[in-house]
Amino acid sequence: MNWVQWLREQHVAPSVMADDAGTCSLCRTPTPVGPQGTPYERCYNCRRTFSSVLDGFVPMCYSLHGGLEGILWRAKNEAPDVWLRRPLGSLLWTFMRRHLTCIEGFYGGPFDLQVAMPSHSSARGGQSHLDALIGHVRDFASEWRSDALVKNDASKAGARREKIVPGLFTASPIVSGRRVLLFDDTFTTGGSMASAAYALKQAGAVSVVGLSFGRQLKADWRDSAEFVASLAGRELEIDKCVVHGGRQADPFDLLFRQPG
Ligand SMILES: [Zn+2]
Numbered sequence: 001m002n003w004v005q006w007l008r009e010q011h012v013a014p015s016v017m018a019d020d021a022g023t024c025s026l027c028r029t030p031t032p033v034g035p036q037g038t039p040y041e042r043c044y045n046c047r048r049t050f051s052s053v054l055d056g057f058v059p060m061c062y063s064l065h066g067g068l069e070g071i072l073w074r075a076k077n078e079a080p081d082v083w084l085r086r087p088l089g090s091l092l093w094t095f096m097r098r099h100l101t102c103i104e105g106f107y108g109g110p111f112d113l114q115v116a117m118p119s120h121s122s123a124r125g126g127q128s129h130l131d132a133l134i135g136h137v138r139d140f141a142s143e144w145r146s147d148a149l150v151k152n153d154a155s156k157a158g159a160r161r162e163k164i165v166p167g168l169f170t171a172s173p174i175v176s177g178r179r180v181l182l183f184d185d186t187f188t189t190g191g192s193m194a195s196a197a198y199a200l201k202q203a204g205a206v207s208v209v210g211l212s213f214g215r216q217l218k219a220d221w222r223d224s225a226e227f228v229a230s231l232a233g234r235e236l237e238i239d240k241c242v243v244h245g246g247r248q249a250d251p252f253d254l255l256f257r258q259p260g
């Protein structure tokens with residue numbers, strides 16, 4: 001079974017493209033038009049805070065209601081749908097194999113540590129959803145550290161956050177001096193990923209680049225309707241990634257690439 005092909009055929013995972021115009025260069029949400037008459041290069045949240053802890057962010061696809069959003073939710077919460085971890089695990093594995101080199105090249109060097117976002121300990125009986133998903137691909141789990149970050153109990157499970165919450169996560173001293181790739185299944189307001197990145201930086205991580213399956217968008221969010229409409233008919237293009245539009249990673253090319 002080619003699970004990535006299966007996911008493409010569901011028409012639920014439009015790829016995030018390197019040349020998408022009018023979106024935030026960090027978190028990829030549509031940005032408002034500024035006084036110059038052109039869209040802002042970064043959204044308000046990224047300009048204000050997220051860029052202080054996140055050195056980059058690589059969403060594979062846009063997640064929309066009725067699309068990837070539902071698949072991610074079912075894989076996490078619905079016992080009969082845990083098989084959806086297979087296509088998702090395959091997507092992560094395939095994306096990493098095709099694009100890790102270009103992501104590392106773009107963000108200034110190899111990652112020393114790949115960290116999966118921990119679940120809240122009271123949610124889903126304490127089992128980590130992402131560990132289970134990554135574990136569906138044989139031998140892949142060993143590439144990811146699930147003990148580098150702890151989500152603290154006092155925080156409310158599933159709460160929506162638009163800002164960095166210090167203390168929401170605690171990072172292990174093993175992250176000190178490391179370049180970290182931080183994986184979560186989705187990025188909605190960004191507060192969760194930014195709070196984890198904050199904890200990693202506090203513990204001495206040199207850089208933190210986020211990775212997610214989905215960059216959640218909603219047509220009724222501010223400045224989003226037109227862009228969301230433009231995604232209709234866009235498919236999952238596994239050969240493309242947000243830092244390297246449609247070209248295969250070429251080691252010689254990467255030598256001359258500068259972070260943008
Ligand atoms: Zn942004």
Ligand SMILES: [Zn+2]
Pocket residue numbers: 098099100102103239240241242243244245249
């Ligand atoms: Zn790439």
